[in-house]
Amino acid sequence: MAPRVFGDDDVRRLLDAETAVAAVRRALLAHHDGTLHAPPRVFAELGDGPLAFTAGELADAGLFGFRAYDMFAGAEQLVAVWERTEGTLRAVVHGAELGPRRTGAIGAVALDAAARPGPLRLGLVGAGIQAWAQLWACAAVRELADITVHARRQDRAAAFAERARAELDLPVRAVPVAADAVRDRDAVILATSSATPVIEADWIGPGTHVTALGPKTRDRHELPDGLAERASVVLTDSRAQSAAFEEPFLDPASMTELGAVLAGAAPGRSGPADITLFSSVGLAGTEVAVAAALYESEG
Amino acid sequence: MAPRVFGDDDVRRLLDAETAVAAVRRALLAHHDGTLHAPPRVFAELGDGPLAFTAGELADAGLFGFRAYDMFAGAEQLVAVWERTEGTLRAVVHGAELGPRRTGAIGAVALDAAARPGPLRLGLVGAGIQAWAQLWACAAVRELADITVHARRQDRAAAFAERARAELDLPVRAVPVAADAVRDRDAVILATSSATPVIEADWIGPGTHVTALGPKTRDRHELPDGLAERASVVLTDSRAQSAAFEEPFLDPASMTELGAVLAGAAPGRSGPADITLFSSVGLAGTEVAVAAALYESEG
Structure with missing residues (x-):
């Protein structure tokens, strides 16, 4: 055959x-x-x-x-x-x-498990293939009420928004200032290849879920300092793969595996004011x- | 595409x-x-x-x-x-x-490079997939004048001979005694999974080329003791892969790479009375x- x-x-x-x-x-x-x-x-x-x-x-x-x-x-x-x-x-x-679609699907499972119940206002930083796949998958698990996207290149964010409206029928708007893409959001997805933080920790309000896809070593990380400390839970799809980074930006020992939360074996979000963080490594x-x-x- | x-x-x-x-x-x-x-x-x-x-x-x-x-x-x-x-x-x-066909092709290149010129009387020990592929490939590089095949199970040797006559139009006959398959041959191919020698060294006459495909560690080897010592050259398709065996039966340091002989950079057979030995490991x-x-x- x-x-x-x-x-x-x-x-x-x-x-x-x-x-x-x-x-x-x-x-x-x-x-x-x-x-x-x-x-x-x-x-x-x-x-x-x-x-x-x-x-x-x-x-x-x-x-x-x-x-x-x-x-x-x-x-x-x-x-x-x-x-x-x-x-x-x-x-x-x-x-x-x-x-990217499998990575998007992992992000969607994390979002669904860790974000507050109900429709979500979603903010995206990054307008590339990974950001697109996250949006594609997350729309399958939650109603996305309002979506903001920011990218270093504004034209790419605008094209992303237009494509999302056309292909996925989602209410996406491009915003030229990164902070505007992540403030007052129920969920934020960082999908960049940036070696330096693309947001500041205090832009993330209480109750927000954050997914981070990009670099996360001590030398190269799109996440800002101080955010993991504010999170009530730091999730990952694989603690072993997180620990395999030579110098991880986030401490793998402090992480909870997403599978454990899905199985009810570990706590995830404990209340509406929690910040939750998902560090995606792409479970093999x-x-x-x-x-x-x-x-x-x-x- | x-x-x-x-x-x-x-x-x-x-x-x-x-x-x-x-x-x-x-x-x-x-x-x-x-x-x-x-x-x-x-x-x-x-x-x-x-x-x-x-x-x-x-x-x-x-x-x-x-x-x-x-x-x-x-x-x-x-x-x-x-x-x-x-x-x-x-x-x-x-x-x-x-x-097996790629292994057969490697064996054919070795046979063509190391056996005496002209038509060959070929002896096979083993009647499985690997033996078949060797025969298939060797027939493309030399005229095979007379072919003997021996297997532990006589019915398999008989079926092999019949298939070779039918599909490859080759003069193959099954012989019930191993020595009869390898004595008075220009080339001998050992294609078994045997952990113990399937021939004796003194069955191999002067001038014969021998290809060995099966186990070749110190604990498990289809080749007999004493044959490599009688060979004027021991060829392999990869000395590095030969050396990767934990306890190789043949000393990799004593081997010549087939590629070097093909390139004219190392000597192969030096005359009609040489015994040549090819230890096939399946170059990656x-x-x-x-x-x-x-x-x-x-x-």
Whole structure:
């Protein structure tokens, strides 16, 4: 039997946000209960840099696979999924679309678990692929009442807002000042590659949930100092991966795993005035889970 | 652009031995001149065992990729090839056929380089997939005048001989005694998984070339003691991979790389009475080379 092959157009057309979010939620729970095997990345060094592999096995679903990507050519990524009992290669997903959407789905699960109940006023810093995928996924878990977006380049924020209105029918407005994108928000998503903080800690009001996707080492971090200290809980999708940074900006020992909160095994938000923080590291194995959901949704 | 996808039927139908041998010969030469990057295997540990990845880059051809295979489920293997400049995933080969055929092609290059000139009387020990692929590939580089095959199970040797006559039009006869398969031969191929020697050293006459595919650690080896000592040259496709065995049966320091012999940089056979020995370890990157040849042969 030949594997199903999905390119970027297929992913855009076939993967709906609800499916991606549900697949990632199951994987986060499986990670918590020990049935998701997701070892550290491994690298094979070629002439100008490594090929990286993040593997994962979803034991309960009887699936395993990996994502492969190079760190020297910027080539298409590859996600492969096998069905274990039969030993068949079921799906090959290639291109750039699956990765950000799975990261978006992780962010949506965190947002849904940690943000205050009800419709959310959402602020985005960053207007790139990752910000887009967060918005796409978060709209599947909550009503987004009012959305602000800020980017260093105003034209990109404006284009992002226009695309969101057109494609997702969401009320997004671009704001030229970063503080205006994050003040008076129920949830804030930082989706930049910035090596220096893109907001100030006191712009974040009580009750806000913050998701951070960008750099988070001591030398390079988009989060400001002082915010984690104000948060009642700092969540991550993988404490082990958080601890694998050479010099993490946030202390992994102080973090709670999102899967534990989903399972009811650890507390998340305790009240409406809490600040909650989610440090997203991209739990390994979730690419395999989303790729599996993609081919399963296709019969 | 979607990658070309090849399953076992496609490999059987589309990959001819000449193409595989030519691709492997180029890769062996590239390994010698330093343009094949083939790092050690890497492993990602899942629930019941590792996924293994052997990566390779053919710098001159502008290609890179890897082979992935599990060590716990016996699932289909996957070989993926990217074109580096464009960054496109060009080919995905899945199943069980490509691996042995590339090993067969390596064996054929060694046989052609090290055996005496002219038609060869060939002896095979082992009648499995690997033995078959060696025969398939070797027939593309030399006239095989008379072929003997021995296996522990006589019925398998008989079936092998019949299949070779039918599919490859080769004069193969099964012999019930191992010594009869290897005495008075110009070339002998050992293709077993035996942990103990399958022949005796003095069965190998002067002038014979011997290829060994099976186990070759001090504890587990299909080769007999004393044969390497009688050989005028011990070849391998990768000295580094030979040295990576924890306790190698043959001393890697005493080996000559096949690529060096092909390039004329090291001596191979020096005369008609030499015994030559080829210890095959499966140079990493050759799977990528053969997969690339497969899609290139298809336009």
